[in-house]
Amino acid sequence: MRDTWQDFIKFFTSLKLTVVLLALSIVLIFWATIAQVQLGIWGVQEQFFKTFFVLKKIPGTEIPVPVFPGGYFIGGLLLINLIAAHVYRFRFTWAKSGIQLTHAGLILLLLGELFTGLWQEDYQLRLDVGQAKNYSESFRDQELAITDKTDPDFDDVVVLPDKLLAHRGAVQHSTLPFRIVIRDYFPNAVPQSRDQVPANAGLPQATMGFGRDFTVIPLPLSYRQDQSNLAAALVELIGPGGSLGTWLLSAHPFVRPQPFEYDGRHFELSLRFARNYKPFSLTLLELRHDVYPGTDIPKNFSSRVRLSQPDAHADREVLIYMNNPLRYGGLTFYQYQMDSASGYSVLQVVRNPSWMLPYVSCILMMLGLLIQFGISLFRFTGKRRAAVGAANTATATPAATAA
Known part of the structure; x- marks a missing residue:
């Protein structure tokens, strides 16, 4: 058991592990830079850096498999490697205080990047x-909103995030008198008039509202920074007495919220960018x-x-x-x-609750480098002064002897 623990410690404190992780980081950054042409900044962050593994689909299937370690995996191991090396190899001394402070700043910088990736919202x-507005909207995330507009002074809104819509299925909320069933979902689609597409095209059809005259054409996901994916969903509402109808919803600005009445209450259905x-x-x-x-x-x-x-x-x-x-x-x-x-x-x-961490970490690393440089300079000047004093002494001694 002790040998296993020692091997474990030796692995995570190894300088070889540091070199390998840095080499993998270089490859990951280079690959992500090339992929940014097709994926854009947001796509690269999600697929390469804000993940434990870079996933690729098996050709001809929708099955993703890991092909390379991602940013969370490499950065996490680097953080563990740095902390473990300090705990088990280094001892605090004033002579090494600058290096300790510099490494503490580096650890804080890695933690700051992790917290930013987890907590930052745009x-x-x-x-x-x-x-005037009291809300902002997401750049990418979208949501299904069911708005109860019965009260003229207050809107009661129930929202379903797009991640939940993508799984389809049924949802029952305690404030709604009906069940929401997601029949189909498209991460990116454009509205199209029904008379402009063949009747046998297999596109979603609705029985209520906008979907009686329009359908949607699915599109590939776009990762360009200047383009947004506009989702669409086919939603059926089911009450205690049966189906209330099927609505086709789209996040496209062309599509307005679709009103309907049920059980003496006025509702609106819409697919919109997530609000904060x-x-x-x-x-x-x-x-x-x-x-x-x-x-x-x-x-x-x-x-x-x-x-x-x-x-x-x-x-x-x-x-x-x-x-x-x-x-x-x-x-x-x-x-x-x-x-x-x-x-x-x-x-x-x-x-971004952790926005101050990069500044603090950079200050710590700067101070650490200055302190270590000052200690080395002080040692160097001390040795030079001692060497000059010894040389002067050696020169003066023969002269005194001769006298």
Whole structure:
């Protein structure tokens, strides 16, 4: 048992393991850089770095198999290797304090990247001039929303995330008088008029709302950063007395929420980008797109917004422009896109609880390197001073003897 434990410790503290993991990291980064042409930034992050293994499907099937270690796997082993080496090989001494501090910063940097990958959330907030919103929308994730609009002063909304829709099946929520059955789901599809496709094309058909005149054409998933996948779903609602009908839903902006009535209540069905509600709202007061005189070169993009949160007594105007975001409520609002001709601005909304860790880790590593360099310089100058003193002594002794 002791030999097994020693072999285990020897493996995780080995310098060879460090070299192998660094080599695998180089290969992974190179492969991901090449794949970014087809997958885009988001796709590369999901398939190469925010995963334990890079998966590829067996040709001719939908079965994924691991073909290479992913970012979580390599980074996790590097972190374990670094910590284990310090615990079992290094002892704290003032002579090595700079190295210890530098490695502590490196450990914190790896942890910061892990926490960022797990906790960071990215949304977008599109505002027209004069419009106020208290929610932002996801760039990629979508959701099925069932909105009870019976009360004129309040909307009661039940949402199902797209990950749940992809598994199809049935869902029963306690606030709804019917069951939701996902008959079909398409991660990316475009609406098409039924009279423009053959009747025997095998495309989804609905009995209610938008789907009576339209269908959807499935499309391959897009990983381009400037394109969004627009999901579609075929949904059947089943009450105690049987089916209420089948609706075709799409996240395409062309498709509006589809209303229906049941049991004396008014509902709406929609497939939309996932929303993140907050207890405060932003109102776009003014947007500016300035260019350098005599050119079309952009000089400035800015949005002047009003931040309002009555329960926190917050009511102020804020100017958001490049490199000058708004930070409030644990969120950071960046100027992301703008169309001054159409009169709207898009803010990128980021939540990252670990955003300070990279800065702290870099400061620790800088201090560690400076301390270690100072210790080495002090030792070097001390040895030089001693060597010069010894040389002077040796030179003076023959002279004294001769005298």
